[in-house]
Amino acid sequence: MKFLVNPSKFxxxxxxxxxxVLILSILLFALGxxxxxxxxxxxxxxxxxxxxxxxxxxxxxxxxxxxAIMTLYSIAALAFRIPFGFIFNTAVAPIGAVFTLICVIxxxxxxxxxxxxxxxxxxxxxxxxxxxxxxxxIIFMNLSxxxxxxxxxxxxxxxxxxxxxxxxxxxxxxxWNTLHQPATISKLSKxxxxxxxxxPLIIMTLAFISIGLSIAILRIKTEIxxxxxxxx
Amino acid sequence: MIILNKIISFYYREYKLxxxxxxxxxxxxxxxxxxxxxxxxxxxxxxxxxxxxxxxxVWTLLLLSSTLSLRKFYQDDFxxxxxxxxxLNGFSFGFIAILKTFSHFLFVQVPFLLSIxxxxxxxxxxxxxxxxxxxxxxxxxxxxxxxxxxSSSMNLMNQRNFLLGSVIVMIFSIPIIIFSVSIINxxxxxxxxxxxxxxxxxxxxxxxxxxxxxxxxxxxENN
Numbered sequence: 425m426k427f428l429v430n431p432s433k434f435x436x437x438x439x440x441x442x443x444x445v446l447i448l449s450i451l452l453f454a455l456g457x458x459x460x461x462x463x464x465x466x467x468x469x470x471x472x473x474x475x476x477x478x479x480x481x482x483x484x485x486x487x488x489x490x491x492a493i494m495t496l497y498s499i500a501a502l503a504f505r506i507p508f509g510f511i512f513n514t515a516v517a518p519i520g521a522v523f524t525l526i527c528v529i530x531x532x533x534x535x536x537x538x539x540x541x542x543x544x545x546x547x548x549x550x551x552x553x554x555x556x557x558x559x560x561x562i563i564f565m566n567l568s569x570x571x572x573x574x575x576x577x578x579x580x581x582x583x584x585x586x587x588x589x590x591x592x593x594x595x596x597x598x599x600w601n602t603l604h605q606p607a608t609i610s611k612l613s614k615x616x617x618x619x620x621x622x623x624p625l626i627i628m629t630l631a632f633i634s635i636g637l638s639i640a641i642l643r644i645k646t647e648i649x650x651x652x653x654x655x656x
Numbered sequence: 657m658i659i660l661n662k663i664i665s666f667y668y669r670e671y672k673l674x675x676x677x678x679x680x681x682x683x684x685x686x687x688x689x690x691x692x693x694x695x696x697x698x699x700x701x702x703x704x705x706x707x708x709x710x711x712x713x714v715w716t717l718l719l720l721s722s723t724l725s726l727r728k729f730y731q732d733d734f735x736x737x738x739x740x741x742x743x744l745n746g747f748s749f750g751f752i753a754i755l756k757t758f759s760h761f762l763f764v765q766v767p768f769l770l771s772i773x774x775x776x777x778x779x780x781x782x783x784x785x786x787x788x789x790x791x792x793x794x795x796x797x798x799x800x801x802x803x804x805x806x807s808s809s810m811n812l813m814n815q816r817n818f819l820l821g822s823v824i825v826m827i828f829s830i831p832i833i834i835f836s837v838s839i840i841n842x843x844x845x846x847x848x849x850x851x852x853x854x855x856x857x858x859x860x861x862x863x864x865x866x867x868x869x870x871x872x873x874x875x876x877e878n879n
Contacts, residue, residue, distance in 0.1 A: 554827060571878050574813045574874045586827075
């Protein structure tokens with residue numbers, strides 16, 4: 425597992441797995457779109473708009489997952505002096521921001537036909553919007569502080585302070601009465617979703633993970649190269 | 657006893673500095689009142705409308721005008737080298753952060769605390785609600801000072817984009833705004849809500865020396 429903390433080991437592994445992951449993501453996207461548009465049933469209440477779920481839910485999961493991994497890497501980087509954590513934070517923040525933006529926009533498009541408004545100020549929607557703003561602040565900090573030694577540590581501290589938002593996003597639907605529904609798929613209980621809708625959801629989640637992974641590999645490799653040549 | 661002397665001289669210096677720059681603090685308060693006027697002009701002088709919005713207006717503008725002075729939190733001391741001198745005199749960076757937070761509370765937030773009743777009279781807020789507003793701001797403003805310390809120490813080396821510091825404070829002050837506005841609007845639950853505010857204050861107060869101290873140390877080492 426050295427490739428998780430060692431840049432040169434990561435580079436070796438990345439050269440092997442980048443192309444397979446990219447091809448896998450294309451295949452999974454083709455399969456997932458086929459499933460979600462033609463091979464899954466309409467919802468009995470929501471009709472065809474339920475198909476937005478196959479984009480909305482995976483992007484929301486990945487937005488949270490990206491931030492959680494960034495938090496873990498910040499702890500590792502600050503406490504155990506692992507510089508790969510700083511590389512990871514710099515490289516991956518825009519990917520998380522894009523996933524959050526996809527989640528917010530698709531949710532808004534889903535909300536208009538189902539709830540009647542593009543946006544309501546309930547806890548889940550607001551906390552995800554705050555997550556998006558936190559991602560933007562991380563990106564802007566990376567752009568505006570010039571000294572690299574200060575920048576990477578300050579950004580890691582900010583990520584740690586901002587991680588208080590993660591449990592709020594996750595549990596907002598349980599703690600408050602929200603218009604947004606509670607989690608359908610959880611680890612503790614049997615999912616209350618039909619298998620015919622579960623299959624495209626899983627395929628789309630895997631597709632999102634693999635496309636995110638391949639972009640992340642590209643960006644981390646670029647970051648490592650720019651650090652080696654003292655460009656950034 | 658030596659450390660006590662040092663702390664007293666630290667606050668004497670802060671007092672002198674703030675006294676010579678008193679017009680800055682006064683300008684902050686004038687900004688607060690002028691923005692209340694602007695708010696009233698933009699929603700119209702209808703008494704019903706103002707009375708439903710007034711608490712939210714006061715809290716929002718207090719937050720906005722107290723973030724205006726964040727630029728002076730560490731920047732001046734950092735640029736003329738006083739932070740380094742204080743550290744060489746035996747204060748750890750975390751302790752400097754705590755001292756500075758209290759000094760910001762005393763010299764920037766307390767004048768706001770005194771000007772709240774006047775703002776309440778202008779906005780026709782009932783007299784028994786003023787005490788709740790002052791209590792919630794007394795707790796909330798110390799939290800705001802801690803957040804200000806964290807964000808301005810993060811942006812010490814940031815020469816390009818200083819507005820980022822205000823955005824950071826505003827993002828993390830959302831829970832404070834929520835709970836302190838509901839203190840005034842739902843009077844029965846005063847005790848439970850003020851406990852939540854105190855809880856937030858303690859959490860932020862515990863994070864503050866670690867986060868700001870580390871950022872100050874990084875900026876001074878790499879300057």
